[in-house]
Amino acid sequence: MSARLVIRTFLHAFDRVSLVHLLLLAFLSCAAAAQPAPPVLAAPQARFVVVIDAAHGGEDAGGSLSNSQLEKSFTLALSVRLRSLLAARGIQVVTTRESDAAVEPDKRVEIANHAQAQACLSLHASDNGSGSGLGVHLFASSLSPAQPTRFVPWKTAQAAWVTRSLALEGVLNSALQHAGMSVTLGRTSLPVVDSMSCPAVAVEIAPEMGPDKKVAAGLDDPDYQARVAAALAAALVEWRSEARQP
Amino acid sequence: MIPRHQKLLFGILLLASLVMGVTLWQLRERAHKRLIAGQDSAPTRAPEVAPAEQATLLVANDSDSSMRTQIHSLPLPADPGSRARAVLGKLLDLYAAPDAAHPVPGGGSSVLQVFLLPVPEIGAGAAASVKPKSAESSSAEFRANKSGAAPREQPQTGPQLAVVNLTGSFAASHPSGIETETLTVLSICGTLHANQPRITQVRFLVDGQTRATLAGHADLTRTYLAGDAVPAEGTQP
Numbered sequence: 132m133s134a135r136l137v138i139r140t141f142l143h144a145f146d147r148v149s150l151v152h153l154l155l156l157a158f159l160s161c162a163a164a165a166q167p168a169p170p171v172l173a174a175p176q177a178r179f180v181v182v183i184d185a186a187h188g189g190e191d192a193g194g195s196l197s198n199s200q201l202e203k204s205f206t207l208a209l210s211v212r213l214r215s216l217l218a219a220r221g222i223q224v225v226t227t228r229e230s231d232a233a234v235e236p237d238k239r240v241e242i243a244n245h246a247q248a249q250a251c252l253s254l255h256a257s258d259n260g261s262g263s264g265l266g267v268h269l270f271a272s273s274l275s276p277a278q279p280t281r282f283v284p285w286k287t288a289q290a291a292w293v294t295r296s297l298a299l300e301g302v303l304n305s306a307l308q309h310a311g312m313s314v315t316l317g318r319t320s321l322p323v324v325d326s327m328s329c330p331a332v333a334v335e336i337a338p339e340m341g342p343d344k345k346v347a348a349g350l351d352d353p354d355y356q357a358r359v360a361a362a363l364a365a366a367l368v369e370w371r372s373e374a375r376q377p
Numbered sequence: 378m379i380p381r382h383q384k385l386l387f388g389i390l391l392l393a394s395l396v397m398g399v400t401l402w403q404l405r406e407r408a409h410k411r412l413i414a415g416q417d418s419a420p421t422r423a424p425e426v427a428p429a430e431q432a433t434l435l436v437a438n439d440s441d442s443s444m445r446t447q448i449h450s451l452p453l454p455a456d457p458g459s460r461a462r463a464v465l466g467k468l469l470d471l472y473a474a475p476d477a478a479h480p481v482p483g484g485g486s487s488v489l490q491v492f493l494l495p496v497p498e499i500g501a502g503a504a505a506s507v508k509p510k511s512a513e514s515s516s517a518e519f520r521a522n523k524s525g526a527a528p529r530e531q532p533q534t535g536p537q538l539a540v541v542n543l544t545g546s547f548a549a550s551h552p553s554g555i556e557t558e559t560l561t562v563l564s565i566c567g568t569l570h571a572n573q574p575r576i577t578q579v580r581f582l583v584d585g586q587t588r589a590t591l592a593g594h595a596d597l598t599r600t601y602l603a604g605d606a607v608p609a610e611g612t613q614p
Contacts, residue, residue, distance in 0.1 A: 187593070191593065193553060193593055194552070194553030194554055194592075194593065195553070202553070236589075255554070255555055255594070257552075257553065257554030257555070257556060257557065259439070259480070259552050259554065259557065263439035263440040263478070264439040264440070264442065264554070264556050264557065268442070268555065268556050270555055270559070273605070286598075286599070315441075315442045315556070317442060317556070317559065319555055319559040319594075319595065320559075320562075320595060320596040320599055320601070321555065321594060321595070321596060322589065322590065322596045322598070325596065325599075333555055335554060335555045335556060337554075337556075344440075
């Protein structure tokens with residue numbers, strides 16, 4: 132009699148423990164099911180920033196273009212247009228000026244270097260009115276390529292980036308030529324570009340050259356401005372895809 | 378009422394002043410004539426005209442952004458600095474011509490001076506690619522300076538730095554633009570190197586002062602390597 136009582140008590144206790152365990156297991160399962168699935172660890176997207184430097188501004192009007200247009204106004208308008216195109220493509224853009232304000236060359240460089248950008252474009256324009264020097268001119272720094280060092284001289288910081296700048300110049304050249312524009316490549320020494328620590332190219336836009344080597348579209352032509360901006364944006368999208376390739 | 382004797386005194390003094398003024402004027406005229414008579418202003422030495430020589434100019438062309446070599450015959454002085462100035466004057470005369478392929482107003486008078494100096498041992502700015510001196514030569518110089526020797530003479534065969542002093546009016550009237558300013562600077566550097574190969578570096582001044590840019594774009598604060606500015610025939614800079 133006592134043995135039977137002991138067995139019954141044991142089984143009863145076992146059932147209670149099992150029941151508690153089952154309930155606990157069910158609760159944990161429900162909680163686990165309610166939680167979202169753990170994210171698949173993907174490679175972090177590299178940050179891609181473009182710096183657009185609209186040259187001149189304020190009292191520094193730059194060159195005088197046709198129809199009494201000033202270089203500073205043209206570069207600012209192109210900067211705003213290009214920024215919109217790039218932002219629409221998901222590219223982060225940093226500009227050195229957003230209004231007709233005077234920005235010192237060193238300040239422009241500070242903005243560009245703080246941004247740690249993957250591409251820096253310095254926008255310029257020229258129109259000598261003589262019908263020469265037409266098309267888009269792309270300039271990389273004329274500094275000799277140098278190995279990057281920990282401490283970089285301010286005036287020649289671009290030397291460590293010249294090779295990448297020349298590659299960026301090539302991508303811009305391809306995109307502009309694909310858009311049917313006449314492009315001239317060159318090297319020059321611009322104080323702003325020479326101090327930038329990013330792939331940097333100075334873009335000087337002159338009136339469009341037609342097949343007869345004469346002016347096909349002036350700088351005040353909105354269609355020409357739009358095509359130039361679109362070609363530059365396409366080039367930077369291409370540059371981003373190249374930069375993300377392993 | 379003025380007394381009579383005072384009137385007479387005033388008249389006498391006025392008369393004496395007039396007489397003295399006339400006398401002084403006559404003495405001045407006599408002295409001037411004596412001075413002129415003592416000078417021999419007859420020309421005794423014919424002005425020297427430097428013989429015409431051939432100069433190589435790197436002439437920029439805006440239409441295709443190129444620089445082409447042109448040979449011109451012009452009188453060149455013997456002094457290297459004056460010679461460099463004369464060559465640059467001819468180059469800028471070409472740019473100031475009405476039908477110039479690279480129009481820049483100003484002409485030859487836009488070059489005030491060209492100073493030629495030995496290349497400094499420590500390259501400034503972008504001219505960092507200048508070869509450093511060998512340890513042997515440096516130590517030899519150190520020994521010479523330490524022993525109190527006279528400052529070393531300007532080397533006659535080493536590389537030279539040309540300092541081109543332009544007029545402010547040239548910079549002010551230069552067309553603004555990366556392309557045109559770069560072509561002007563590089564053609565000046567290339568022309569100097571083509572005619573005087575010892576000139577390996579070029580710096581620019583405007584009215585004797587440093588200037589940030591030529592006309593808003595091309596950097597005038599750096600040292601240009603003149604050899605890099607000499608392109609192959611008809612190529613872009």
